[in-house]
Amino acid sequence: MLDHPRKGRLLTEDDIIALEIGAGILGTGGGGNPYIGKLRAREMLRADYEMRLLSLDDLDDEAQIVAVGGIGAPLISFERIKEGREGLRCLRALEHRLGFTADAIGCEEIGGQNAMEPLVVGAMAGLPVVDGDGMGRAFPEMQMTTYSIYGHRSTPSVMCDPHGNVVSFDHAITEKWHETMARACVIAQGGASVLASAPMSGAFMKRYAIPHTYTQAIGLGQAVIDARKTHDDPVATICAREGGQHVFSGKITDLQRHFKGGFNVGIARIEGLDDCRGSQGEIVIQNEFLIFRRDGEMQVCVPDLVVVLELDTGLPITTELLRYGQRIAVLALPCHPLLRSDEALNVVGPAAFGHPDITYAPLAEKGAA
Amino acid sequence: MLDHPRKGRLLTEDDIIALEIGAGILGTGGGGNPYIGKLRAREMLRADYEMRLLSLDDLDDEAQIVAVGGIGAPLISFERIKEGREGLRCLRALEHRLGFTADAIGCEEIGGQNAMEPLVVGAMAGLPVVDGDGMGRAFPEMQMTTYSIYGHRSTPSVMCDPHGNVVSFDHAITEKWHETMARACVIAQGGASVLASAPMSGAFMKRYAIPHTYTQAIGLGQAVIDARKTHDDPVATICAREGGQHVFSGKITDLQRHFKGGFNVGIARIEGLDDCRGSQGEIVIQNEFLIFRRDGEMQVCVPDLVVVLELDTGLPITTELLRYGQRIAVLALPCHPLLRSDEALNVVGPAAFGHPDITYAPLAEKGAA
Numbered sequence: 001m002l003d004h005p006r007k008g009r010l011l012t013e014d015d016i017i018a019l020e021i022g023a024g025i026l027g028t029g030g031g032g033n034p035y036i037g038k039l040r041a042r043e044m045l046r047a048d049y050e051m052r053l054l055s056l057d058d059l060d061d062e063a064q065i066v067a068v069g070g071i072g073a074p075l076i077s078f079e080r081i082k083e084g085r086e087g088l089r090c091l092r093a094l095e096h097r098l099g100f101t102a103d104a105i106g107c108e109e110i111g112g113q114n115a116m117e118p119l120v121v122g123a124m125a126g127l128p129v130v131d132g133d134g135m136g137r138a139f140p141e142m143q144m145t146t147y148s149i150y151g152h153r154s155t156p157s158v159m160c161d162p163h164g165n166v167v168s169f170d171h172a173i174t175e176k177w178h179e180t181m182a183r184a185c186v187i188a189q190g191g192a193s194v195l196a197s198a199p200m201s202g203a204f205m206k207r208y209a210i211p212h213t214y215t216q217a218i219g220l221g222q223a224v225i226d227a228r229k230t231h232d233d234p235v236a237t238i239c240a241r242e243g244g245q246h247v248f249s250g251k252i253t254d255l256q257r258h259f260k261g262g263f264n265v266g267i268a269r270i271e272g273l274d275d276c277r278g279s280q281g282e283i284v285i286q287n288e289f290l291i292f293r294r295d296g297e298m299q300v301c302v303p304d305l306v307v308v309l310e311l312d313t314g315l316p317i318t319t320e321l322l323r324y325g326q327r328i329a330v331l332a333l334p335c336h337p338l339l340r341s342d343e344a345l346n347v348v349g350p351a352a353f354g355h356p357d358i359t360y361a362p363l364a365e366k367g368a369a
Numbered sequence: 370m371l372d373h374p375r376k377g378r379l380l381t382e383d384d385i386i387a388l389e390i391g392a393g394i395l396g397t398g399g400g401g402n403p404y405i406g407k408l409r410a411r412e413m414l415r416a417d418y419e420m421r422l423l424s425l426d427d428l429d430d431e432a433q434i435v436a437v438g439g440i441g442a443p444l445i446s447f448e449r450i451k452e453g454r455e456g457l458r459c460l461r462a463l464e465h466r467l468g469f470t471a472d473a474i475g476c477e478e479i480g481g482q483n484a485m486e487p488l489v490v491g492a493m494a495g496l497p498v499v500d501g502d503g504m505g506r507a508f509p510e511m512q513m514t515t516y517s518i519y520g521h522r523s524t525p526s527v528m529c530d531p532h533g534n535v536v537s538f539d540h541a542i543t544e545k546w547h548e549t550m551a552r553a554c555v556i557a558q559g560g561a562s563v564l565a566s567a568p569m570s571g572a573f574m575k576r577y578a579i580p581h582t583y584t585q586a587i588g589l590g591q592a593v594i595d596a597r598k599t600h601d602d603p604v605a606t607i608c609a610r611e612g613g614q615h616v617f618s619g620k621i622t623d624l625q626r627h628f629k630g631g632f633n634v635g636i637a638r639i640e641g642l643d644d645c646r647g648s649q650g651e652i653v654i655q656n657e658f659l660i661f662r663r664d665g666e667m668q669v670c671v672p673d674l675v676v677v678l679e680l681d682t683g684l685p686i687t688t689e690l691l692r693y694g695q696r697i698a699v700l701a702l703p704c705h706p707l708l709r710s711d712e713a714l715n716v717v718g719p720a721a722f723g724h725p726d727i728t729y730a731p732l733a734e735k736g737a738a
Binding site: 158164167180181184 | 527532538546550552553554556
């Protein structure tokens with residue numbers, strides 16, 4: 001059993017503020033806005049709760065880690081305040097159900113609002129949060145984690161809603177079935193619930209979690225804050241940190257968005273500015289920014305990250321906040337190698353998002369450019 | 370603990386054949402067609418399984434009874450064959466979960482196909498089925514049982530689908546929330562699953578189950594079979610047995626059906642024949658036959674039973690089998706007094722079906738006419 005309560009680095013309010021920005025950037029337009037989660041986390045720190053971040057290196061192989069995350073429509077959870085203890089109730093119900101005690105809390109998705117939920121639950125339970133996640137970005141469905149891709153069965157799981165209802169997914173024949181049933185249920189519950197998945201071992205997480213993504217997101221957010229203070233270019237700062245490329249600058253000239261098959265889908269067209277004058281950019285949206293094309297040629301594609309920032313401030317823009325006339329920078333960040341295997345591309349490659357015609361061409365990896 | 374395995378009356382193939390007709394009549398047009406269930410039950414009897422019917426009088430107060438029933442869209446479960454052991458898996462998962470052993474199987478809904486499911490599960494588990502149910506007819510939603518109405522909390526429950534997925538509803542803040550979440554989940558599972566509810570005590574069932582409804586349905590079906598053999602009038606036979614009234618005979622001249630808010634809703638208009646020549650009948654459909662009006666005046670209304678039979682054969686017609694030009698008899702059968710209390714009318718009265726303008730006027734009770 002892990003000597004858990006006192007392990008890990010204590011997070012500060014400044015870390016949470018930076019995490020909001022970093023998680024927003026890694027959300028690639030989706031994953032929900034981390035703003036409400038930031039407020040919750042900050043209030044907890046002010047009320048003397050402790051938030052600890054535990055490196056994967058410090059995790060015992062035998063430790064049992066429960067990943068928790070919000071499930072539902074991101075826009076709903078931005079507008080509808082949580083009851084607040086949904087995640088803790090999930091954790092306790094799962095522990096009671098399976099007869100174990102969690103050693104640490106895990107994160108499913110560092111991109112967007114699910115960066116915050118594990119911190120809140122960890123603080124309430126007195127447990128550290130593992131510094132890593134299952135996506136390294138945001139994806140719209142539960143089976144799209146490296147945990148699921150590399151063999152973890154996420155059932156039995158427990159889902160709690162703000163009303164007090166509790167549902168267990170005892171067994172799903174596939175990870176996708178788990179997603180399908182939980183998705184239907186959360187919609188019935190009002191669209192903003194929390195789910196805790198079956199525990200993972202420390203040994204499994206060390207191998208298959210995308211590592212250090214809390215540290216990465218906090219550092220990224222802090223770099224943007226610092227760049228703005230010193231009037232440096234935040235876009236260049238982000239690219240330098242992440243081994244990314246600034247692939248386009250432009251003004252949004254056309255925006256089509258609609259709801260199809262449970263996804264927010266659409267296209268944003270961008271007229272080039274500055275170095276890109278005379279070029280046309282196009283972003284394909286499917287909850288997240290999925291694909292970027294320049295003058296009809298694909299430049300970046302899922303699972304690599306298409307990040308959209310305000311050109312002037314370097315702050316991330318989510319898909320629902322795109323507006324006609326906005327001046328934006330499009331960045332391409334390489335995804336983690338765990339998302340580039342054949343197993344992973346089957347689940348999170350372009351074909352999994354309905355683009356079987358597109359062959360994934362990986363961006364140069366961080367440090368390789 | 371109940372001395373259960375050898376108690377109760379053994380059912381025969383003839384009983385099952387009669388039950389198909391009787392359950393169809395008490396289904397008031399809904400509850401699903403019991404035909405497939407009859408085939409399953411008959412095959413089990415031929416394979417030497419035993420089906421036992423246990424009178425409420427023979428039930429120990431301390432006995433623990435698990436009610437099981439199909440949930441989903443009746444039409445789907447008529448066209449899509451079950452895996453077959455969903456109900457048994459639900460029972461076992463619930464027993465394991467709560468750490469008890471069921472003494473008998475209960476029925477939620479005698480009307481339609483849910484008359485058969487408990488018999489199949491009871492036969493597989495070697496347990497008798499209690500002679501009674503929670504509706505005395507068919508209703509479209511789970512909270513519409515006398516069990517729920519009179520205080521049983523049906524969670525924790527377990528739902529199994531034909532694929533092998535298992536979901537538990539651990540806690541629902543109301544019975545209606547249980548219905549809402551289970552309904553969403555079963556739709557995701559393909560529309561034809563089985564659910565086992567939290568156990569009831571023998572003492573509770575003696576007080577709040579609608580009694581003897583298996584015996585009633587089997588007797589009713591047998592009476593129709595006998596009347597057809599002896600060329601007696603099956604419609605008159607049913608009315609005599611059930612204390613009901615033959616309120617209309619006619620030909621369907623107009624039929625409107627559509628899907629609204631999860632219900633099959635519609636109206637059937639009937640031109641009078643025989644004694645009813647010159648009159649117009651109208652049936653309001655909401656999964657079941659809900660209301661019957663003659664020349665604009667309400668004659669029968671939920672929770673009393675509006676039963677539609679083929680005029681010539683006395684065989685029940687379900688809402689989806691109504692056709693233009695059909696010659697039908699409309700019967701009114703009084704519901705059980707347990708459905709007529711204020712508590713019950715709040716859940717299964719006309720207002721609960723979206724007709725707050727209609728005041729329920731009870732039919733004369735069985736034996737009182």
